[in-house]
Amino acid sequence: RPPFLPLLSLPPPPIAPLMERLRGVDRHTKPIDFADRVSRGGLYETYDYIIVGAGSAGCALAARLAEDLSKHVLLIEAGKDDRSWVVEAPGKYPEVQGSHVDWKFKTVPQKNLLPEGRVIHQPRGLVLGGCSSINALLYVRGPQGDFDGWSKLGCKGWSYKEVLPYFKRMEDCRVADAEKEYRAVGGPWTVEDVAEGKAAPICMRFLRAANEAGIPTVQDYNGSSMYGINLAQVNVDKGVRCDTAYAYLRKKGTAKPSTSTLRQLEKEDRRRRKEREASENEKEVNPFADVLSDAKREMQVNRYWGRPGSNLDVLTCSLVTRVLLQGNTAVGVAFRKGSGEVKERGGRWGEGPQKEKGREQMVFARREVILCAGAFGSPHILLHSGIGPRSVLDPIGIPVAKELPVGENLQDHMYLPVMFSTPHVGRYDTYDAAVKYYSLDRAITMASWFFTHGGPAKSTGCEVLAFLDSEAKPKARVRERLPDVVVPSSSTSVSVAHPHTRAVNKQVGGEEGEEG
Structure with a gap:
């Protein structure tokens, strides 16, 4: 099959998306519904809520708190904006x-x-949206039995019945066979499934083989x-990653305010700032007032509109x-401003300009500081703040504020990739050609996605998921089985998607191909 055939099979690009791309307009800058970026202003000295970490949790929490228009919310992220076609x-x-x-976190030697x-890579998002901007986009809530088990152990409010309303509130479900009792539409976070007939042939063969082995197809x-097993559900919105920054900061809400409304709001902002600067009472109760930097008030922030x-x-x-x-409060x-990246050398977060290097602001x-910096980031910040075990803090010279x-x-x-060789894998049975090996196919693939948001680049590569119970009795009913193992089927060879792994066979498209 000649490599140029995929070009002939591409649908003609729609004129509107094509012109938007040529004009430099994309899903982020065009007025969607709400939170369109319309102005840039200086950082206030005081907010009602400060949220640290604009990841999967931080973006959602910030948007919900900002629904109360009487409250000012600051969301702080160590990484950069997520507006990138690679993301x-x-x-x-x-x-x-x-x-x-x-x-670029790594484990200690195992x-x-x-x-x-061996040292294992631990990916964590350093970007708006956090891990939701770099993960494989698979949307999996988890077994109901896990939530009910936590509730029985004393975690009040964590039974599946109690958390289900929150799952439904956050999602805009577009899954074809979704169970309506458990799913919802109209939320900020889009969930789609891989359309039947559009999954990679190698994944569909995996699904049929599982059925033949006695694993049923689960509806939802x-x-x-x-x-059971079925096509994967993913956080994709019409061919584009739907991370939490897009879902909660840009997509949700109402239209951009009018010019007169903007002027009125800016006038109100100036009035509030003058009141804060003139207030002597705030300085008296604030033990840090004498070290505040005037420069930070001129710092530019991205202002989103509630x-x-x-x-x-x-x-x-x-x-x-x-x-x-201040005491126990x-x-x-x-914080320190910087480049928003982790440098390869030494794995340290990049400092900003020399004049700001090491400069703490x-x-x-007024109300709460909320840490949403993730499983690694939040404990790291607490330890640096003197909150943690004395045995850890004393040796490194951090005064203990609270021993916890x-x-x-x-x-x-x-997560263990299972690699094996399959005979007679055709060049287009997988997405390898589109992802890496054949430059012409890859160029065509990315051109197709860039102009139409379609083609192989629309897929994460993982298009079928099987949820299995390793300890279930053979005759146990399906509803009694609590899955503890997930087996994904990838339409891309492991050595292509994850080059650092040990390949079985890197020759793809010949008589044998390595799959995962």
Whole structure:
């Protein structure tokens, strides 16, 4: 099959998206519904709420708190903006992990892995949207039994019945066979499934083989039962990654305010700032007032528009170093501006310009400081703030403000790629050609996605998921089975999607091909 045939099979690009691209207009800058970026203003000295970390949780929380127009919310992110076609294209996620938008965390040497002492990469998002901007986009709620188990252990409010309304509130479900009792439409976070007939042939063969082995097809694995196999559900909005920054900061809400409304809001902003600067009472109760930098008030932040006011500010490329404490109360945070990237050398977060290098700036909260910096980031900030075990803080010279078991008992699941050779894999049975190996195919693939948001780059590569119970009795009913193993079928060879793994056979498209 000649390599130019995919070009002949491409649908003609729609004129409107093509012209928008040529004019430099995309899903982020065009007025959608709400939170269109319409102005840039200076950082306030005090906010009602400060949220640290604009990841999967932080973006959602900021948007919800900003629904109260009487409250001002600051969202601080160490990484950059997520407006990048590499982030937006679902099929590019393997290249995003390990790039400049990844914290590039690594484990300590693992003595129980062969070869002994291997170090494992731990990807975490260093970008607006956090891990939702660099992950494989798979939308999986989890087994109902897990939530009910947590509730029985004493986690009040965590039974599946109690968390289901929140799952439904956040999603805009476009899955064809969704169970309506468990799903909802109209929320900010889009969920689609891989359309039947459009999945890679190798994944459909995996699905049929599972059925032949006795594994049933589950109608909706985010519905009443999870056990079984079906096409994957993904956070994709018409061919584009739907990360939480897009879903909650740009997509949700109402239209852009009018010019007269903008002027009125800006006038109100100036009035509030003058009141704060003139207030002597605030300086008296603020123990950090004498070290505040005037420069930070001139710092530019991205101002997003609530319904209808500008009450949510997003500050990027800003690393929070510690929480400011007044007794046992968190009153603000200290942060440093920087490049928003982790440099390869030494794995350290990039400093900003020389004049700002090491310069700590502060911002304060009237109500709450909320840490949403992730499983690694939040404990790290708490430890730097003096909140943690004395045995950890004393040796490194951090005064103990509150002794708590912070940073202990981290548990993560194992992910093991299973690689095997399959005979007679055609060049277009997988997405390998489009992803890496054949330059012409790759160029055609990305051109198709860039102008139409279609083609192989629309897919994450993982298009079928099987949820299995490793301990179920053979005759157990489907609803009694609690899946504890997920087996994804990838339409891209492991050695292509994850080059650092050990390949079985890198010769793809010949008589044998390596799959995962």
